[in-house]
Amino acid sequence: MHNALTKKSTKTSSLAIGTTMGIITTVYVVLGLTTYNTFGADLQANFLGNYGNNIVIDLARLFIIISVALLFPLTIFTARASIMSILGPNFLKEFNSKRVFLTITLLLVAFAFVVAISVANLNVILGVGGALSTVPITLVLPGSYTASLAKEGPAGDGDRRKGRLAMYSGYVLTFLCLYGALAMQ
Amino acid sequence: MSFIYGVLLTHSTLRLHNDDYSLVDHDESENVAPHHQLAAEAEEEEEEVVAIELEGSSSGTLPSPPMLGGSTGSARASAIDRPRKRQGMSMIGGGVAAPNLTTPDGKSMTAPPPRRGTFTSSTLIYITSCFGASCLGMPWCFGQCGWALALILLFLTALVTQWGASLLLQCAVKISGEPSGGLSIKQVALIASPRLASLPELVVVVNCLGSAIGALVVSGFLLPRTFQSLASLQESFGKQLLASTVWEDLLKERVMWISIITACILPLCFLRDITPLKYAGLISLLAVSFTTAVVAAAYFSPSYFDTCEVVGRSPCASNVVAFRLDNVTGVLVRTCGGGTEMLATLYTATTCAHNIHPSIPRAQQAFRRNHRRAEQCHAILTFVPPFPHHHTHRRPSPRSFSTTPPTTSCSRCTMP
Numbered sequence: 001m002h003n004a005l006t007k008k009s010t011k012t013s014s015l016a017i018g019t020t021m022g023i024i025t026t027v028y029v030v031l032g033l034t035t036y037n038t039f040g041a042d043l044q045a046n047f048l049g050n051y052g053n054n055i056v057i058d059l060a061r062l063f064i065i066i067s068v069a070l071l072f073p074l075t076i077f078t079a080r081a082s083i084m085s086i087l088g089p090n091f092l093k094e095f096n097s098k099r100v101f102l103t104i105t106l107l108l109v110a111f112a113f114v115v116a117i118s119v120a121n122l123n124v125i126l127g128v129g130g131a132l133s134t135v136p137i138t139l140v141l142p143g144s145y146t147a148s149l150a151k152e153g154p155a156g157d158g159d160r161r162k163g164r165l166a167m168y169s170g171y172v173l174t175f176l177c178l179y180g181a182l183a184m185q
Numbered sequence: 186m187s188f189i190y191g192v193l194l195t196h197s198t199l200r201l202h203n204d205d206y207s208l209v210d211h212d213e214s215e216n217v218a219p220h221h222q223l224a225a226e227a228e229e230e231e232e233e234v235v236a237i238e239l240e241g242s243s244s245g246t247l248p249s250p251p252m253l254g255g256s257t258g259s260a261r262a263s264a265i266d267r268p269r270k271r272q273g274m275s276m277i278g279g280g281v282a283a284p285n286l287t288t289p290d291g292k293s294m295t296a297p298p299p300r301r302g303t304f305t306s307s308t309l310i311y312i313t314s315c316f317g318a319s320c321l322g323m324p325w326c327f328g329q330c331g332w333a334l335a336l337i338l339l340f341l342t343a344l345v346t347q348w349g350a351s352l353l354l355q356c357a358v359k360i361s362g363e364p365s366g367g368l369s370i371k372q373v374a375l376i377a378s379p380r381l382a383s384l385p386e387l388v389v390v391v392n393c394l395g396s397a398i399g400a401l402v403v404s405g406f407l408l409p410r411t412f413q414s415l416a417s418l419q420e421s422f423g424k425q426l427l428a429s430t431v432w433e434d435l436l437k438e439r440v441m442w443i444s445i446i447t448a449c450i451l452p453l454c455f456l457r458d459i460t461p462l463k464y465a466g467l468i469s470l471l472a473v474s475f476t477t478a479v480v481a482a483a484y485f486s487p488s489y490f491d492t493c494e495v496v497g498r499s500p501c502a503s504n505v506v507a508f509r510l511d512n513v514t515g516v517l518v519r520t521c522g523g524g525t526e527m528l529a530t531l532y533t534a535t536t537c538a539h540n541i542h543p544s545i546p547r548a549q550q551a552f553r554r555n556h557r558r559a560e561q562c563h564a565i566l567t568f569v570p571p572f573p574h575h576h577t578h579r580r581p582s583p584r585s586f587s588t589t590p591p592t593t594s595c596s597r598c599t600m601p
Binding site: 012015016017019020023024027028029030031032033034035036037038039040041042043044045046047048049051052053054056057058059060061062063064065066067068069070071072073074075076077078079082083085086101102105108109111112113115116117119120121122123125126128129130132133134136137138139141142143144145146148149159162163166 | 304307308311312315316318319320321322323324325326327328329332335336339345346348349350352353355356359360370373374376377378383384385386387388389390391392393394395396397398399400401402403404405406407408410411413414415417439440443444446447449450451453454455456457462465468469470471472473474475476477479480481482483484487489490491504505509
């Protein structure tokens with residue numbers, strides 16, 4: 001994103017991230033506190049399900065549906081780009097890259113569709129997704145890289161310890177979250 | 186609390202962001218560029234002229250090599266060389282051979298796309314990535330653990346995420362030798378654990394699939410309710426929306442709605458250039474802002490929204506507590522699924538960013554870095570200036586790099 005700026009400026013990037021984080025933090029906390037104080041422990045996995053029939057709520061639901069529907073192609077796009085990157089240029093050269101593109105897209109959409117109709121609980125999806133992707137990104141991968149790159153000898157002991165701590169705590173969190181998500185179903 | 190949380194997340198992301206530190210480097214030279222770039226017109230970049238002034242063979246002013254933890258010259262050189270050797274790349278004569286891939290219309294797949302990003306577009310893309318299905322599930326966490334514990338856990342996950350981000354940054358600094366890091370996580374992975382170098386990309390695939398499935402599940406959950414609600418509103422006006430109960434029953438099925446939504450958005454999934462979707466961020470921001478305002482309004486005027494009627498009791502909120510510890514697993518699930526996802530989606534945002542506003546391929550940056558280091562390594566290893574004559578070297582243009590293997594040979598010196 002920084003590289004895409006017309007005028008590369010740390011100030012602009014900082015302002016963009018700061019604004020984003022300010023907005024999403026406010027929204028998350030406001031949503032959490034107001035819905036909790038409205039419905040208490042009866043909150044559903046999708047809080048919009050708690051509300052009854054009201055034209056304003058329906059409008060909000062429609063807005064959200066349009067929003068997540070537009071996000072779908074973006075996520076498929078990124079997933080496909082990652083898969084094609086994993087496959088590598090040689091694979092794409094060997095097979096018809098256009099055919100590979102279509103096949104990957106169809107497989108991704110089909111997989112998402114099948115899982116979506118099989119699992120109705122949003123929290124299971126978010127929990128499994130969080131356990132298998134967010135925790136590894138946050139803890140396991142940084143920890144393992146830090147431990148791997150630590151210098152030999154006493155000088156690198158601190159880094160190695162830090163890395164292993166992050167890695168193992170990531171493994172524990174992954175297991176707990178995965179267990180919790182699957183147990184909920 | 187929210188301010189601190191925001192500041193913490195911002196701090197950690199800024200550190201990564203300022204260092205061009207993205208989760209997946211789709212534009213690396215050995216990879217195929219994302220297909221959106223096929224349509225992107227290559228921006229003409231002026232060839233960078235590097236003038237290296239040498240006043241003598243022994244007292245020449247060499248380009249200063251990057252600092253690597255205060256190591257000595259030879260150690261520094263080997264430290265620079267080692268990672269590249271691991272990747273099977275040659276430092277001297279540098280660069281990596283990019284595959285000569287072109288689109289059917291003859292455009293280079295790795296040609297640099299134009300820079301079109303602005304503050305507004307950057308903010309919108311970040312927001313698009315941060316607001317997703319997790320936004321709808323976050324309140325459930327508050328219901329599971331109480332408002333105070335939920336805020337504390339959000340804060341803790343922010344801390345953990347920030348710690349992980351700083352570890353990644355340290356790795357990048359260690360490898361690149363540059364104080365600003367300057368490597369992507371994939372480059373770090375290539376060096377730190379070459380056998381599992383594709384793992385970050387795999388994680389991104391899982392993350393994206395989770396978001397995609399979540400989008401369909403949310404649509405399948407909300408659409409029947411919205412439809413029923415609208416149908417009941419119609420009936421309240423004395424009109425029958427659906428004459429047939431068969432249709433009515435069918436349209437209550439979430440599978441039916443998920444199929445309809447998937448069919449509607451399927452054509453968009455085949456887009457090679459998703460620039461038309463750049464306003465998704467704006468729609469997402471409007472949707473979430475509107476929903477937040479509605480939810481806040483429902484809290485302050487429950488009678489208008491009939492919230493108590495829905496719940497069936499008054500006051501409608503039950504068991505509103507600050508701390509609830511009887512559902513630790515659920516708390517963990519949502520905390521990790523939603524809390525840390527906020528920053529993780531920012532990582533993903535950096536991969537999504539160039540989808541909408543294509544960035545300069547990192548391959549070119551890597552090449553420039555390699556090229557510069559090749560010169561430096563040559564100088565350090567051979568103890569002679571790399572360019573014995575006073576002349577100007579012209580680096581290959583980014584375009585020539587992206588389409589053909591780079592050459593750094595010089596007709597006036599012995600540099601390979």
